[in-house]
Amino acid sequence: MANFAQRVEELIAKHPHLTKEEIIKIVTEKNERKKAKKAARNNSQKRHNQEDAPDHE
Numbered sequence: 001m002a003n004f005a006q007r008v009e010e011l012i013a014k015h016p017h018l019t020k021e022e023i024i025k026i027v028t029e030k031n032e033r034k035k036a037k038k039a040a041r042n043n044s045q046k047r048h049n050q051e052d053a054p055d056h057e
Helices: 002-014 021-054
Strands: none
Touching: 002 021
């Protein structure tokens, strides 16, 4: 969590007009979008690999 706290502090310094709560919300939402994007990419790769794998019957 040090990275999260560090990111929040950096954004507070860069955007002093935002509150800490607003910045925490922004960082949390961005992390969720990144996780969703990564999960979608991994699922796509898994499907692609399954399609290319030969059938063993």
